[in-house]
Amino acid sequence: MIGWNRYIYRVLLVISFIGILVAVLFGISQTLSYLNTGADRTSMLHLALKKEQVYLPKLVWKDTINPGRPIERQTILDIEQDYLNAWYIRNAAYQTNNIKGVEDYYTKSARKHIYNLVAHNKSQNVAIKGTTTAHNIALDFYSADGQLAVISDTNVKEYQSVYQKDQMVFEEKLRSDYQVMLMLEDGFWRIRHMVKETNHLQDSISLKKGSGIAQIIDNKIYVENKPFLIKGINYYPQKTPWDMFGNHFDCNIIAEDFDIITKAGLNTIRIFVPYKVFGKANVYPEMLDKLKQVLDTADIKDLKVIVTLFDFYGDYSALGWTLTHRHAEQIVSSFTNHKAILAWDIKNEPNLDFKTRKKETVVAWLNEMIDQIKQFDPNHLVTIGWSDMDSASILKDEVDLVSFHYYLDINDFEKKYETLRSKIKKPLVLQEYGLSSSRGLWNPFGPSKKKQASYYKEFSEIIKREQIHHIPWTLYDFEEIPTGVVGKLPWRKHKQKYFGFIDRNGKQKPAFEFLGK
DSSP states (O other): OHHHHHHHHHHHHHHHHHHHHHHHHHHHHHHHHHHHHHSOGGGGHHHHTTTSOOOOOEEEEEEOOOSSSOOOHHHHHHHHHHHHHHHHHHHHHHHHTOOTTHHHHBOHHHHHHHHHHHHHHHHTTEEEEEEEEEEEEEEEEEOTTSOEEEEEEEEEEEEEEEEETTEEEEEEEEEEEEEEEEEEETTEEEEEEEEEEEEEEOOOOOOOOOSSSEEEETTEEEETTEEOOOBEEEOOOTTSTTOTTSTTOOHHHHHHHHHHHHHTTOOEEEEEEETTTTTTTSOOHHHHHHHHHHHHHHHHTTOEEEEEEEETOOOOOGGGHHHHHHHHHHHHGGGTTOTTEEEEEEEESGGGGHHHHOHHHHHHHHHHHHHHHHHHOSSSEEEEEESSSTTTTTTTTTOSSEEEEEOSOGGGHHHHHHHHHHHOOSOEEEEEEOOOOOOBTTBTTSOOHHHHHHHHHHHHHHHHHHTOEEOOSOSBOOSOOOHHHHOSOHHHHHHHTTOOSBOTTSOBOGGGGGTTO
16 A cells, blocks of 8 residues: 555656646746737847848948958948947937947947936937938948947938827938947947037938839829820739739739730729738848739730739838838839839828827838838839828828728719819829628628629719729629738628629629729
């Protein structure tokens, strides 16, 4: 009996030990999960900067010639990386009022100013949200022992917005010149002195008119020097909605769809480029190739394309601007001369993020992105796809086309449109509109296919009368709607499935008669 009790005791002891071990491992995993998902990126910047690219302003070395000791290529790269990291760390410190990581990129004397300003701002409940988007660097001096470097950084493009108690009180764009001394300490090129030599307001960029492929003349759209009225369709392949460039990409199917579109009398499609799927700041070459295939096919089919960028992107904070700039640069500059492109659409319905991301933050990001894209591509137009007419006036002076969506009562449209047209002297594009034939279990009293056709018949009469650039939503009905598009509620998904002119069996719905009219 004693031996049996001893055996039971040992089993219980082993089970207890295993239970404790499992609990500890679970606790560690939960802690790591919390740190990875809930913590702000800036809380571990001094480590993250060594592992991933979080700051990618445009940087050009104007001169690296040193009269004394020649500077090594690797040293140039190290100085460049540590110098940019120093800017990012400083901007992060001023935004979060947290000094973590500052000691890695500034010497003891240089970081005193940062510490003092952070302490002052924290006491006043002030945060400075800023970034730089362009640097032009020249090497002025490199010491014989390889421990000291002096650089000039001219025409630095800076953006700053000052917040007090979460309310923006000031915003500006600057172009500045800096003289910077760096010292090599503990493997880091740390800033020892940084002197701003000039500081002036950034010159405004004049509105681009285009240079041949697509342009605005007398407030009208011209394509290759001919007047152009947009008669389009928002497009996804039927089997891969919101995943057009994914694993099931098939340009043959897309070509067949383009034939349907052109035969219907349309001349334009609007497509969407998802930020994450395309590789974020480092765009995947295979995605550029897929986009090129689509654009080439559109050109063959005599269709113009409005390319909507940054789909499913929602971080507009200044610290992340440069990553989005590199994303846009790689895509837009790849197709600067492509004849199929009519316009770059910066973002789909960004005003829906005003409540969660702050209106001024979203608008500042959009404004800077417009400038960036106009630098990358002088040949095509730029627009923003606002979700309603009320937002359409935002940044109207910066874009070439003013685009808006309309899903309200058709009886109110014409009056609202006339009001908008009286305020904005630029081409207006009805970029999304439509009615879902969603009658069914989740919407027993919803519009029928016949009602949908009546809606498009009435809208086509308004469009013809007012000569409106228009792009209805969308070509096809869909089998499945991703949760990320409209959420999990089944009645919302059901409605989104039936906006098409062609049903899920490939049959034209009654509304198809009015497509392109």
